[in-house]
Amino acid sequence: MIRPLLEPLLHPRSVAVIGASEAPDRIGGRSIHSMLNGGFGGAIYPVNPKRDTVQGLRAYPSINEVPEPVDCALIAVPATAAVDVIQDCADRGVRSAVMFTSGFAESDAAGAAAQERIREIGKSSGMRIAGPNCLGVFTLDKGWYGTFVHALANQRVPPGPIGIVSQSGSYGSHLFNVSQRRGVGTNHWVTTGNEVDVDVAEVIEYYAGVPDLRVIMAYAEGISDAGRLCRALAAAREAEKPVIFMKVGTTDVGARAAASHTAALAGADAIYDGVFEQYGVYRAETTEEMVDVAYACQFGRYPKGRRLSVQTISGGVGVQMADAATRRGLDVAPMPAPTAARMKELIPFAAVDNPVDFTAQALNNPELMQANIALTIEEGGYDAHVVYLSGVPDYDFSRQACLQIFSAMRERHPDVPVLVIMVVSDELRARYEELGLPCFEDPSLAVRAAAALSHFAEVFVRGAPEAPPAPLADAMEVPSDQVAEHAAKQIIASAGLAVSHERLVNSAEAAVAAWREIDGPVALKIVSPDIQHKTEIGGVLLNLDDEATVYASYATLIERAAAARPGARIDGVLVAEMVSGGVEMVVGVVHDPVFGPTVMCGLGGVLVEVLHDVQFRMAPFGTDVARAMVEGLAGRAILDGVRGAPPVDVEALAEALARLSVFAHANAARLESLDLNPFIVLPDGAVAVDALIVPREDCAI
Known part of the structure; x- marks a missing residue:
């Protein structure tokens, strides 16, 4: 069955609130209050058999009594009633549901069984389900508040190009609130909870196709469908939409670690790191990092390379930023000599390498600072710029001059990525943001954001990866039983990888003959499918290069294997060339x-x-x-x-x-x-x- 899209969940035209409450501070009342006050344009149908009206709206005793088709049902009833309510919604033809109710797989076996029943109902009916045990969804510019989070009261900036998806409802709420305080313009918000149906990956894929959404923030504790996640990340990359992901938790590989060195190294988040790198995802370690990077991305200006200019009124801070940029792989290349010479003529007291320190004295003549910035942008050959001004833009005597400088710069260079470090009022920062200038108070965080912008630019330029090589027709399969080293190498060689020259022998005389054939130093290794780690029993002897030593070494290995692993199957001894160099x-x-x-x-x-x-x-x-x-x-x-x-x-x-x-x-x-x-x-x-x-x-x- 083809999964219906998430449109009824994110853009419903009609909503039923099952378990509706008259009190706006209760879970069943908060969403109604928010929609009524937030401008939701669709129909709202409270469902409560004990009331005739809820918050001024006519109430209905059950979903079956609602007179019109329902796009989304908000379910705020106890877990004991939730399965029956979901079944009623499916029978009524409700297209989607948000389940606030908890007490399912996160609780006990009975809850897990009830959750599985909900999954079956959703799958058979085609109704899309967010949750259970989630905080809901919202779309701010539509006044759609399918959540009991008080998002309407916490909104500080207008809806913008950011979409948030989080498995954790509490963290999703926290992320939205922090984003609002940082000036991140969120519009779409989804929490997936226990993910009986809708999961983080599908929401990312949906966001990738939303025209007015340009940046995706995601949080997950675990992923259950790798294929869906990879399709979603590929769709976001193709749409050139940055994905900033916080993934917490670890993968348990302890059971495999004893058999494989590779498995031992795959612990914690190493594999998630690799997958995120593969799809161009920016992995954030903290909420601050996640929000800062999204903030910078929402302005939509990405550098064409990694060359960064650092301009500052403080030489010491300039050095800090240059160090931070170098650590993050940015190129703080020197200013071209002709440009540096012209700068020196304009501001004799300035340091004109890179960082460019035009010092606070330049503010005595703002035109000089403006000329300095213009020269850097127009002749320096840099891809992005960070400018440190501390509190100067908010001083009475320089406020207007600084605004004029950056207004003129933006008018002349509308697409150049410029990040500004300043300590100013919220109102003044908003003026700079209107010019498309991300504003930071910490210089190192501005540099981190510049590096993130460069990362995404490279991802978008690179695009989809090359196709894998075609499989070789003669490639062997992995056998069902453990095989010894020489057989493993034959399998690897059939797949197209080069292996060292070697021979399997069953006597000391054959070992000597193999050594003569190789004509150089050899290694002798015991060969047994029952001995995976040969060095642990002294089963490998290296750099053997005379007849007597090779002859004696064969017997030594056979004896050591018999002593260390009595009863092990011994296929013989491998005589292999010593590969030198490299x-x-x-x-x-x-x-x-x-x-x-x-x-x-x-x-x-x-x-x-x-x-x-x-x-x-x-x-x-x-x-x-x-x-x-x-x-x-x-x-x-x-x-x-x-x-x-x-x-x-x-x-x-x-x-x-x-x-x-x-x-x-x-x-x-x-x-x-x-x-x-x-x-x-x-x-x-x-x-x-x-x-x-x-x-x-x-x-x-």
Whole structure:
């Protein structure tokens, strides 16, 4: 069944309030009060069998007595009656419902069963349901207050281009109130609660298609439908609408960590980080960050690159902003020499590099500051500008001059992103905001917002990612049983990844013959499907390069395996070339319970073990996403060569990651985890030296 759109929920023409109250301060009365006073243009039908009227409106004993079709029903009845009420609404043909009622899956098993019944009613009838256990929805410019939050009283700024969606009703209310105080123009607001039907992802997708909505703020504690979330984020990216997301909570991967190094690194929010990076989402860590970034985005001016000019009346603050910009990946490039020279002629006492410190003395002659700003914008070649003025714009002697300077600048350069740091009254700040100038009191927060604007600009320019490589016709499937290293490498090789030269042998004489064939130092490894971590039992011997040592080492490994794992199946000993040079990486796959197969890439050694310097992306993906994974590593510079080492083949690494993602996606139902550790990236090519494949326990045979 095709899911009906959310229009009846966000733009209803008629509303029934079931459990309606005469008292505006009660849950069943607040929404009626808000709609009556907020200009709702549709019909309102209170439902209360004990009253003839509610807040001056005729009341009805049940939804069945309401004389007209109903787009949305607000349900404010006890949990014991809620299922019957939902069934009555479905029978009556109500198109959507908002369930304030709590006491369902968040409470106990009986509540969970009742919630499942509500889900079935909604699915079979096509009625869209928000909640249960939610605070509701609203659309401010329509006077639609399907909530018991007193949004009407808390509204401080006119409706604007921001849409909020939150699983948590309380946090959603808090976010709206903080946004109002920050000057963020919210219009659409949805809380999803227990998500029996409508979830955060679907609301994001709906927002992506609303013409007058330009920025999306989202909060979630968990995601149940990864496919829907990815479609929603892709739709927002295609519509060039920033998504600012706060995701809290962790993913439990402890059960898989014992078998897979990759799984151990996938804990907490690493995979969500990767998915958000993949779709261009800005992940906020605090409410302040979320609101500040949305505030900057609502002005709709995005820089074309990362070159940032810093202009200031304080040299010290300029240095602070330059440091903050560098930490956030912005380019605080020096002012072009000819422009700097002209500035110096205009303001001899100014520092004219970048930051440009025109000092407070420039205010003695405002035309000089205006010329300075104009030169920076017109000749500096910068993509965005931050200007620190402290309290100067609100001083009696400079208030009008500053307004004239920025009014002239905006008239001449209507589309240039300029962020202003000033401490002024709310009324004066509103004047600057009318000029399209985001205003901040903290210089570092202004720089953070500028970096966020640059992030979204890059996302929109980049657009949809490349298609993944085509699967190889001869690629093998993940087997249903555990396999040893040599078999795992054969599977990986069939998927298009290079593996080290090696031979499986069953005697010391064959080990020596394999060493001669390889013609160089070798590693000997015990091969057993029952011994996943060979180094833990001394099952790996390295840099063997003479006949006697190779011969003796074979017996040593067999003896160690028998002593450490009596009864383990021993397939033999692997004689493998020692791959020298290059950079050791860790590459792998883990099956996430929400996002399915996700690919991991990290630099080997201490950077993985201690710093967890890794990147995750959801499979499948193309080489452009793979390159972004590599670029996201904190130790990325190692790949360019350090201390005389040559640079390595990053393109070969990206190709391998993309091919591995295709293999992982094709085996999503069969693969629990996969480790290629080490995966060595060479000056020319990249090769897997070790491989571990862990099938899913429920993998079909």
